[in-house]
Amino acid sequence: MTYFKYSPQEDSGAGQPDMEARLWDYIDGNSSAEERGFVEKLIESNQQWKLRYQELLDVNQLLAGSLELDAPSLRFTKNVMEEISKYTIAPATKSYIDKKIIWGIAIFFFTMIFGFLVYMLGQIDWSAATGSEKIIPQNLKNIEWSKYFNNTYTNIFLMVNTILGLMLLDMYLGKKKKQLNQRHSG
Amino acid sequence: MNTGLDDSEIIGKVLRGESQLYAELVKRYQNFVFTITLRYTTQREDAEEIAQDVFIKAYRNLADFRGESKFSTWLYTIVNTTCITFLRKKKLDIHSLDNEQVFEVADSVDSGFRANQIEQKSKVQMVNKAIQLLSADDAKVITLFYKGEQSLDEISKILGIDPNTVKVKLHRARARLKDKMQKHFAEEVKDVLN
Numbered sequence: 001m002t003y004f005k006y007s008p009q010e011d012s013g014a015g016q017p018d019m020e021a022r023l024w025d026y027i028d029g030n031s032s033a034e035e036r037g038f039v040e041k042l043i044e045s046n047q048q049w050k051l052r053y054q055e056l057l058d059v060n061q062l063l064a065g066s067l068e069l070d071a072p073s074l075r076f077t078k079n080v081m082e083e084i085s086k087y088t089i090a091p092a093t094k095s096y097i098d099k100k101i102i103w104g105i106a107i108f109f110f111t112m113i114f115g116f117l118v119y120m121l122g123q124i125d126w127s128a129a130t131g132s133e134k135i136i137p138q139n140l141k142n143i144e145w146s147k148y149f150n151n152t153y154t155n156i157f158l159m160v161n162t163i164l165g166l167m168l169l170d171m172y173l174g175k176k177k178k179q180l181n182q183r184h185s186g
Numbered sequence: 187m188n189t190g191l192d193d194s195e196i197i198g199k200v201l202r203g204e205s206q207l208y209a210e211l212v213k214r215y216q217n218f219v220f221t222i223t224l225r226y227t228t229q230r231e232d233a234e235e236i237a238q239d240v241f242i243k244a245y246r247n248l249a250d251f252r253g254e255s256k257f258s259t260w261l262y263t264i265v266n267t268t269c270i271t272f273l274r275k276k277k278l279d280i281h282s283l284d285n286e287q288v289f290e291v292a293d294s295v296d297s298g299f300r301a302n303q304i305e306q307k308s309k310v311q312m313v314n315k316a317i318q319l320l321s322a323d324d325a326k327v328i329t330l331f332y333k334g335e336q337s338l339d340e341i342s343k344i345l346g347i348d349p350n351t352v353k354v355k356l357h358r359a360r361a362r363l364k365d366k367m368q369k370h371f372a373e374e375v376k377d378v379l380n
Contacts, residue, residue: 092249
């Protein structure tokens with residue numbers, strides 16, 4: 001083994017990180033056939049590459065053969081089994097999440113956004129505007145917000161969103177309640 | 187208890203009601219899970235608590251394991267998220283190379299190594315002590331690659347990052363480990379070789 005014969009201080013040229021990355025790819029078996037052939041030639045012909053390759057190979061062997069795993073306490077498995085006896089396996093997420101509902105919600109929101117945009121664009125008087133600066137109001141205070149919020153479409157939009165929000169809150173609270181019940185019954 | 191069953195067979199049986207077989211999965215992976223959790227916290231009690239939590243979460247969500255990946259890859263994903271959640275809750279410091287504490291640990295490990303040079307002249311101890319000097323992220327990537335039997339693609343799924351990023355992280359982690367060994371254990375390396 002040639003541990004650390006090649007010190008990083010010896011050569012800090014610009015090609016150094018690239019050399020290491022390419023050698024690691026070669027050692028890990030991640031390089032292409034063409035790259036492998038090229039690196040092999042470099043290792044054979046270039047002393048610098050040869051030394052670095054041997055060094056990295058040593059580190060790799062050291063890690064592959066010497067890395068140890070820690071063990072938890074002897075009672076660990078027993079503790080886990082005691083703990084899981086209090087629980088039941090939850091049903092697969094797939095079984096209670098209906099993709100059709102998710103798609104339905106997504107389509108609904110996209111339709112709403114699209115409809116809203118079409119309505120807004122429809123309100124702009126294109127013939128009156130000669131330049132883009134005229135579309136943008138000079139003073140935001142001059143906008144009559146009441147004009148927009150008294151509109152039936154806007155009110156329907158806000159109402160539907162409120163209902164959807166309440167439905168989501170109900171789903172969330174229902175899920176929490178179910179989890180609590182499961183914990184008590186478990 | 188060695189059932190001779192592979193992971194997916196055990197999972198199938200556990201899902202059909204033979205929950206006691208889950209103990210076999212715990213035994214198979216407990217050391218690895220515990221080692222990874224120890225990379226996040228130096229307290230063995232905390233690490234064991236997180237590891238236990240991981241196995242409970244895995245059990246409760248076992249029906250969600252669809253066998254599209256190895257069970258170990260799926261389990262290590264839970265390890266990763268559980269460790270991060272635990273640290274956020276407890277507001278513990280993740281080991282960082284910039285953290286002064288790491289250098290204190292490094293010094294104590296280094297002096298400890300020198301004091302017990304004769305007893306600890308082994309490659310195994312040297313590598314494992316050098317690993318302790320790395321950041322949690324570096325140590326985790328190295329452990330997953332060398333001990334977790336995970337490919338770069340599988341590690342990318344576990345950590346939720348791009349495979350190329352994993353490759354770069356692994357290269358850098360090994361380079362840092364090499365530097366640590368050069369800095370703290372160069373003499374010992376020579377002794378091991380002689």
